[in-house]
Amino acid sequence: MGSIARQSPPASLDAAADSASATTTRTRRRRSWLRHLISNPITALSLAFVVLAIVVGLFAPLIATDDPNFATPADRLQGPSAEHLLGTDALGRDVFSRLVYGARISLLIGIGVTFAAGILGAVLGLLSGYVDRLDSPIMRTMDGLMAFPSILLAIAIMASLGPSTVNVFIALTVVYTPTIARLVRSTTLVIRQQTYIESARSIGLRDTEIMGKYIFPNGLSPLIVQCTFVVALAIISESSLSFLGAGVPPDQPTWGNMLRDGQSLLQQAWWLAVFPGTALFLLVLALNIVGDGLRDVFDPRSNRR
Amino acid sequence: MLTYILRRLVMLVPVILIVGLVVFTLVHLTPGDPAAVILGDQATPEDIQELRDRLGLNDPLPVQFINWFGGVLRLDFGDSIFLGMPVTEALLERVEPTVLLTLYALVVQLAIGIPLGVISALRSGTIIDRLMTALAISGAAIPTFFLGIMLILIFAVTLQWLPSVGYVSPTQDPWGHIQRMIMPAFALGFSTAGLLARLIRSSMLDVLNEDYVRTAKAKGLAHRDVVIRHALRNALVPAITVVGTSVAALLGGAVVTETVFTIPGMGRLVVQSISRRDYPIIQGAVMAIAVSYVLVNLLVDILYVYADPRVRLGDK
Numbered sequence: 001m002g003s004i005a006r007q008s009p010p011a012s013l014d015a016a017a018d019s020a021s022a023t024t025t026r027t028r029r030r031r032s033w034l035r036h037l038i039s040n041p042i043t044a045l046s047l048a049f050v051v052l053a054i055v056v057g058l059f060a061p062l063i064a065t066d067d068p069n070f071a072t073p074a075d076r077l078q079g080p081s082a083e084h085l086l087g088t089d090a091l092g093r094d095v096f097s098r099l100v101y102g103a104r105i106s107l108l109i110g111i112g113v114t115f116a117a118g119i120l121g122a123v124l125g126l127l128s129g130y131v132d133r134l135d136s137p138i139m140r141t142m143d144g145l146m147a148f149p150s151i152l153l154a155i156a157i158m159a160s161l162g163p164s165t166v167n168v169f170i171a172l173t174v175v176y177t178p179t180i181a182r183l184v185r186s187t188t189l190v191i192r193q194q195t196y197i198e199s200a201r202s203i204g205l206r207d208t209e210i211m212g213k214y215i216f217p218n219g220l221s222p223l224i225v226q227c228t229f230v231v232a233l234a235i236i237s238e239s240s241l242s243f244l245g246a247g248v249p250p251d252q253p254t255w256g257n258m259l260r261d262g263q264s265l266l267q268q269a270w271w272l273a274v275f276p277g278t279a280l281f282l283l284v285l286a287l288n289i290v291g292d293g294l295r296d297v298f299d300p301r302s303n304r305r
Numbered sequence: 306m307l308t309y310i311l312r313r314l315v316m317l318v319p320v321i322l323i324v325g326l327v328v329f330t331l332v333h334l335t336p337g338d339p340a341a342v343i344l345g346d347q348a349t350p351e352d353i354q355e356l357r358d359r360l361g362l363n364d365p366l367p368v369q370f371i372n373w374f375g376g377v378l379r380l381d382f383g384d385s386i387f388l389g390m391p392v393t394e395a396l397l398e399r400v401e402p403t404v405l406l407t408l409y410a411l412v413v414q415l416a417i418g419i420p421l422g423v424i425s426a427l428r429s430g431t432i433i434d435r436l437m438t439a440l441a442i443s444g445a446a447i448p449t450f451f452l453g454i455m456l457i458l459i460f461a462v463t464l465q466w467l468p469s470v471g472y473v474s475p476t477q478d479p480w481g482h483i484q485r486m487i488m489p490a491f492a493l494g495f496s497t498a499g500l501l502a503r504l505i506r507s508s509m510l511d512v513l514n515e516d517y518v519r520t521a522k523a524k525g526l527a528h529r530d531v532v533i534r535h536a537l538r539n540a541l542v543p544a545i546t547v548v549g550t551s552v553a554a555l556l557g558g559a560v561v562t563e564t565v566f567t568i569p570g571m572g573r574l575v576v577q578s579i580s581r582r583d584y585p586i587i588q589g590a591v592m593a594i595a596v597s598y599v600l601v602n603l604l605v606d607i608l609y610v611y612a613d614p615r616v617r618l619g620d621k
Contacts, residue, residue, distance in 0.1 A: 144323030148595045149557025152575075153327075156591045159579040160334040236448050240561050243450050244576050263454050263565070267462050274458070277451035285446035292442075 036297045043293035046286035053283050057104040064097035068253045077269045087271040089261060098253035099276055105165065105254045106283065110235040112169055114227050117176040117234075122223065124177065125184025126211045130192060139185065142178035150175045154237055158246040168247050172234050183226050187219035194218075221298035228291035232284045239280055255280045309610060313603055320599055325374050328592045332584045333366070343386055343582045360585075373588075382589030387581040392589035396571060402472050403570035406493065406562065407555045409486055413494025414501055414551060419544075421498070422505025423537060429510060437502065444499030449558045453492035453565035460488060470567040489566045493558045497551035504547050508540040515539075542613045549605030553598050 241247030242256025262273030461469030560572030
């Protein structure tokens with residue numbers, strides 16, 4: 001038993017462990033990885049930007065200076081000014097306010113899709129990696145879905161479902177589940193070889209318990225890293241779909257819709273495309289940098305020189 | 306080698322079958338009757354019934370799938386509802402711009418990614434390296450369509466150096482073709498160039514520490530020869546897979562880029578067909594693009610085995 005305990009990772013079979021001391025160790029560990037993450041100033045800045053974007057999205061009604069859909073035809077196509085920070089669009093709507101509400105939709109889709117695809121992908125990946133019988137059918141289906149360029153699959157699904165925010169969420173969940181399933185499967189295949197899984201099985205734990213309590217938590221770090229990138233990818237895909245007119249309906253303020261409107265007026269009003277595009281670029285950049293940072297923290301071996 | 310290729314070709318069969326199943330299922334996700342959706346509000350029940358017959362929607366699903374997939378294997382995707390011509394014909398008309406755009410973007414990716422990665426690795430740790438890495442990370446984060454719009458704003462609207470939109474076939478007007486393809490190819494290729502540069506950088510760093518590179522240096526070869534003939538050649542092998550996977554990104558990105566630059570390719574046809582509810586076109590184009598992606602990946606894998614003898618030996 002002693003040898004097994006030594007090989008066990010922190011969250012292991014040792015149910016008798018003093019729960020109080022376990023909690024303090026865990027908080028200390030959590031603080032240390034956060035400190036490690038923000039020790040790089042650029043990563044810290046990126047994390048701050050992501051948090052800022054989330055705050056802006058959450059409190060959009062308080063931060064926006066105008067109703068994002070209120071049209072004032074008399075004020076149409078005005079450049080940035082004190083009254084309209086980022087100018088107005090062809091219908092005289094305030095670009096800044098639309099940008100703020102756009103952050104809400106982008107993040108809602110980005111984070112929502114990541115959660116849904118993360119859970120679905122994790123379940124499929126665990127089953128595929130742990131239950132031999134299910135491996136082939138699940139993974140072949142995932143391979144089939146991954147045979148499509150992701151944006152094309154999303155477009156095809158949207159073409160059938162019709163444009164709406166919920167359908168964008170469904171389409172992108174289908175698109176990003178296979179990547180996560182494949183990742184979780186490969187970590188599951190490695191973890192199930194470990195001695196602590198063998199011992200868990202030998203003391204008679206049920207398979208669902210082994211998967212949920214031991215395999216899933218121990219494969220969590222690469223999953224979290226991957227999920228950060230999926231948030232960024234889903235945000236780009238959402239705005240691409242909206243830009244193509246196949247995403248969130250055009251009357252709603254999203255960055256993709258704003259860019260679509262902005263492109264046709266590029267000659268008269270550069271600000272219509274430049275501001276939402278820059279917001280999109282900065283948010284995706286920040287998410288990617290945070291993802292890179294998390295990877296370095298969780299997996300020191302991947303440290304690039 | 307030949308058995309490897311044959312085995313991979315056999316493995317292709319189930320993948321293409323699944324791809325077909327996915328594409329087929331998509332249309333049946335439509336809420337309600339696809340025939341009624343296609344014809345819109347003003348259709349009479351007779352019209353709908355007639356279209357259902359034409360599309361074969363009255364048959365049981367498995368029969369419909371077998372009929373449709375059998376057609377696909379003969380490159381027959383049915384008729385377009387809007388264009389009034391066979392889907393295959395409509396796609397063939399649009400294939401040239403898409404293929405050329407993807408190829409040019411691939412050239413941009415290689416032309417930017419490889420030198421950037423090599424210079425970064427050789428100047429590792431310096432300001433140049435940091436700038437290159439920053440550029441590579443930014444390139445991966447900028448959405449293709451936004452980069453495209455920015456290029457139009459700078460080079461077409463403001464500086465007026467390049468025509469902003471449209472497409473001319475290279476056989477008609479080679480110079481006009483190049484002028485119109487520079488911006489789309491750059492917008493599309495730049496995003497994947499960053500990824501390639503980062504990979505080349507790290508594999509170059511690995512290779513530069515290898516014994517054979519030290520030997521080459523020690524026997525007095527010129528620096529340029531060591532870098533290009535000994536280090537780069539080996540560092541390029543892992544890059545082959547990245548180039549392969551980025552073809553998917555490029556094919557998908559081409560759909561968006563074609564819309565930004567109004568290039569009449571397959572991607573733009575798909576986007577236009579969404580509002581026309583021209584499902585046979587969407588099915589055919591998506592199927593064609595997915596299958597070409599699968600084939601490109603197969604080609605890349607074969608190339609990889611060919612380029613890296615260690616993989617070939619491990620295969621036996």
